[in-house]
Amino acid sequence: MNVSATDAIPNTVTYTYTETDVTLPSNLAANTVTFSDHDISSGLVRKIVSKPETRILSDQRLIPSHINQIYDELYVIHQKLQQENSAQQEYALQLQKREHFLAEREALLFKHEAALTKIRGVEEEVHAKFQIIKEQHEAEVKQLSETLKEKTKESKRLKSSFDTLKEMNDSLKKQKTSLFLKLSDVSEQNKKMEVQARKVQARLENLQRKHEFLTIQKSKDVSQAMQEIKSVKQEKMAATSKVCKGPFNSHVYELLTVLMDWISDQFLKVKIEEEGRDNQTLTYTQEKCAKLLPIVAEQLQWMPFVNPKLHMPVIKFIYWAIRQLNCGTQHSTMTSTMRRLGEDIFKGIGTKEKQHGSSEQPAESKPKIAAFFKSSILPLRFVSTLIVLKTVTQADYLAQAFDSLCVDLKTDEGKALFLEYQSVPVILSHLRISSRGLLSNAIDGLLQMTMESGFLQPFLEACSNESFFRTCSVLLRNPKLDLPIVEKLSIILQKLSRIKSNKKMFELFTIHLMIQELQRTTHPNHAFLCINLNSILFNLGLTKTNSLISSLSTGH
Incomplete structure (x- = not known):
């Protein structure tokens, strides 16, 4: 169990x-x-x-x-x-x-x-x-x-x-170096000979001016001596006559200056602007100017006693009269008068004791001076400068005149006066390779007008003529032309090439071919000149250059 x-x-x-x-x-x-x-x-x-x-x-x-x-x-x-x-x-x-x-x-x-x-x-x-x-x-x-x-x-x-x-x-x-050395030696010798020739020519001109001045001074001294004899005999009557003579002369000069101003504007200036004038009218105008100009030159001696406001019409009349004579052959017969006019306007006119002085002249009165080229008033100084450039041949006077012109052209008022008095032909007369020292100064004056402003287009139109392009053609053909002069001239031509109608002028005087040759031979290191040359050819339709080059040169 x-x-x-x-x-x-x-x-x-x-x-x-x-x-x-x-x-x-x-x-x-x-x-x-x-x-x-x-x-x-x-x-x-x-x-x-x-x-x-x-x-x-x-x-x-x-x-x-x-x-x-x-x-x-x-x-x-x-x-x-x-x-x-x-x-x-x-x-x-x-x-x-x-x-x-x-x-x-x-x-x-x-x-x-x-x-x-x-x-x-x-x-x-x-x-x-x-x-x-x-x-x-x-x-x-x-x-x-x-x-x-x-x-x-x-x-x-x-x-x-x-x-x-x-x-x-x-x-x-x-x-090339050996050839250049030989050429420099020859050029130095040539320069020395030119300097000597200029000195001799200047000395000769000075002697001529001195002779003319002495003859005029003698005639003045005779008349002034007679006046002094009368003033000694009639002291009281002379004093009263001076009081009455001042207003009378001043009114006469006022009337004359108004007439001169009217003649200058209505006849002389207009005649220069017209083209295709008949020879009869031109000859008549030149004859009248040839008669009036010596008289006006004598009246410059009295400008210190006249109201300074009346100086401008007189100088204006002289300028237009000289421009009229420059159009024909009358100018060659008035060389001495022209030279004296230029020197008086350059230096100015001062009062002398023999002209207005006497025993009764107040001791505190100062001598009066009529300053034209050295005036502080721009219009008077500008027209006086143009007269000096047209009449004087001394290099130092011309250099000072060009310096004054370049300074005045930096202002808008100076540019306006340049166009009003048609100054391009005056400058063109100095654009010569023979006067190398003044050539650069003359081109500088033109370059002042090429600055971007409201006066640029009228200036370019004033340069768009055969005389200007002919002068440029002669300059460019000269192999001795300095590189700075070529650069300055290329700036002006570049501005002119933008005007389509000027293409005929470039072709007429074969300037376009010279520009192409310069473009081919100019070293690339001269970038500014290369840009201007390319821009000119581009504006003339002769090259497919980049538009950037054209804009760069326009900015310069």
């Missing part, structure tokens, strides 16, 4: 209760059945409670002790089985969780394996493409190396030819 019960216990786990019921007595079986009907997870409390109840029953019923002992052993086994069952359930739950974790990890591994498979395919494709690119690169490197070898051979050939040309150039430079 005991052996069968003990043998059944270790061999069974899930069927513990049924086997026990088979081996136990009937009274114990009932108790065990009631116990086995409870849930396994009911807890230890119920199990503990059921044990004392069975004991009470067994005590009541007087069960044998060995049966109780067996029952106790079975109860202990039952408790152990329940503990093992709960442990197994917990372990099953752990296994279930681990199985779920492993399933998730297995799915993740499958994904990783698929990704690795794709990467292996891409890697193989990349390796294949890399191999193709490597082969292409090697082929290109081989081809480039062959090309480099050919270029190296060609550069060596070019270097040898360049060395040969360099040697030839050095020999030509040496020849």
Whole structure:
């Protein structure tokens, strides 16, 4: 009985209760059945409670002790089985969780394996493409190396030819240097001869002016001596006559200046502006100017006694009369008068004691001076400057006149006067290669007018004529023309080339051909001149240069 019960216990786990019921007595079986009907997870409390109840029953019923002992052993086994069952359930739950974790990890591994498979395919494709690119690169490197070898051979050939040309150039430079030295010696000798000739010519002109001045002074001294004798005999009458003579002379000069102003504006200036005048009218006007000009030149001696406001009409009349004479042949017959006029206007006229002085002259009265070229009034000074430029031949006087002109042309009023008095022909008369010292000053005066202003377009229109382009053509044909002069002249021609109608003038005097030759022979280091030359050709439609060059030269 005991052996069968003990043998059944270790061999069974899930069927513990049924086997026990088979081996136990009937009274114990009932108790065990009631116990086995409870849930396994009911807890230890119920199990503990059921044990004392069975004991009470067994005590009541007087069960044998060995049966109780067996029952106790079975109860202990039952408790152990329940503990093992709960442990197994917990372990099953752990296994279930681990199985779920492993399933998730297995799915993740499958994904990783698929990704690795794709990467292996891409890697193989990349390796294949890399191999193709490597082969292409090697082929290109081989081809480039062959090309480099050919270029190296060609550069060596070019270097040898360049060395040969360099040697030839050095020999030509040496020849050029020797020729230049010889030419410089000849030019120095030529300059010395020119200086000597100028000195002789200036001396001759000074002697002529001195002779003319002395003859005039003698005639004046005779008349002034007669006046002094009369003034000594009639002192009182002379004093009263001076009081009455001033207003009378001033009114006469006012009338004369108004007439001069009217003649200048209505006849002399208009006649110069007209084109295609008949010779009869021109000759008549010049004859009248030739008669009036010496008389007006004599009246300059009385300008210190006249109101300074009346100086401008006289100087204006002299200027337009000279311009009229310059149009014909009358100017050559009045050389001395012109020179005297220019010197008087340049130096100014001062009062002398013999002209207006007497024993009764107040001691505090200061000598009066009529300043024309050195006047502080801009219009009077400007017209006087133009007269000096037209009449004087002394280089120092002309240089001062050009300096004054350039200063006045920096103002808008000076530019307006330049256009009003048609000053371009006056400047053109000095644009000669023979007067090299004044050539730069004359072009500087024209450059002042080329500045961007409201006077630029009228100035360009005043230069758009045959006389101006003829003068420029003569200058450009001279091989001795200095580079700064060419640069300044190119600025003016560049402005003129923007006027479409001037293209005929460029072609008429073949200036466009000279510009092309200058462009070909000018060194690239002279960038400013190259830009202006290219711009001129571009404006004339003779080259396809970049528009940027044209804009740059326009800005300069």
